Amino acid sequence: MGKEENPRKKNYKFAFAFLKLLQPVFNILFYISLFFIVLCLILCVILLIVNVDADQMLLPPFMHKIADAKGEIAQYSISFGNGIKIITDAKNVVLGDIKAVLFAGLFVLVGTLLTVAPVFRFINLLLKNINSGQYEKITDEKNPRYVMFIGLCIFFGSILTKFVMRFYNYYLAARFIKDASQEIKLSLGIDVLSGITGITILFIGFIFAYVFRHIKNQ
Numbered sequence: 001m002g003k004e005e006n007p008r009k010k011n012y013k014f015a016f017a018f019l020k021l022l023q024p025v026f027n028i029l030f031y032i033s034l035f036f037i038v039l040c041l042i043l044c045v046i047l048l049i050v051n052v053d054a055d056q057m058l059l060p061p062f063m064h065k066i067a068d069a070k071g072e073i074a075q076y077s078i079s080f081g082n083g084i085k086i087i088t089d090a091k092n093v094v095l096g097d098i099k100a101v102l103f104a105g106l107f108v109l110v111g112t113l114l115t116v117a118p119v120f121r122f123i124n125l126l127l128k129n130i131n132s133g134q135y136e137k138i139t140d141e142k143n144p145r146y147v148m149f150i151g152l153c154i155f156f157g158s159i160l161t162k163f164v165m166r167f168y169n170y171y172l173a174a175r176f177i178k179d180a181s182q183e184i185k186l187s188l189g190i191d192v193l194s195g196i197t198g199i200t201i202l203f204i205g206f207i208f209a210y211v212f213r214h215i216k217n218q
Contacts, residue, residue: 151200
């Protein structure tokens with residue numbers, strides 16, 4: 001008679017099959033993030049050399065033209081993305097203002113992508129390492145290291161994301177609310193929930209590292 005398969009291993013087959021499906025997904029997400037980072041940088045270069053009239057400039061999704069009764073552009077509305085919208089007269093908006101909105105939006109997008117890209121990368125490496133040996137690789141010392149890196153990326157990424165979002169709000173407010181620009185100041189801060197999440201994941205990685213090291217020393 002052949003050797004019976006370990007029931008525990010049999011129960012884990014579905015979990016490992018699922019992890020094998022997830023691993024290429026996170027790998028693709030990582031490269032997609034890199035692609036959009038490069039694309040944003042290319043768009044920034046293109047914006048620097050664009051020279052057209054303000055009313056002919058392509059607007060970002062969060063900036064819209066408002067026409068008057070005659071159908072002419074009377075105002076522009078700029079959304080901050082947090083429920084706040086600025087409406088300014090079209091006569092006060094020049095090409096540089098529209099470029100500023102586009103640059104600010106690209107700045108936020110790049111900051112967000114720089115946060116999620118390394119998270120996708122380390123999740124991919126974690127799953128790839130587990131899938132390479134399945135049961136034998138679960139307690140591999142590299143796994144808690146990857147978990148700790150994920151926690152660090154989320155913690156510092158939350159700081160970066162919060163900064164770029166606050167700078168975006170400050171920059172647009174100072175740019176378009178000209179009468180009150182001297183009263184507008186940048187207020188820094190961190191995303192407490194994301195920071196706690198990152199520290200928690202980092203702590204879990206430390207626990208796994210200790211437990212796996214203890215198991216191997218037995």
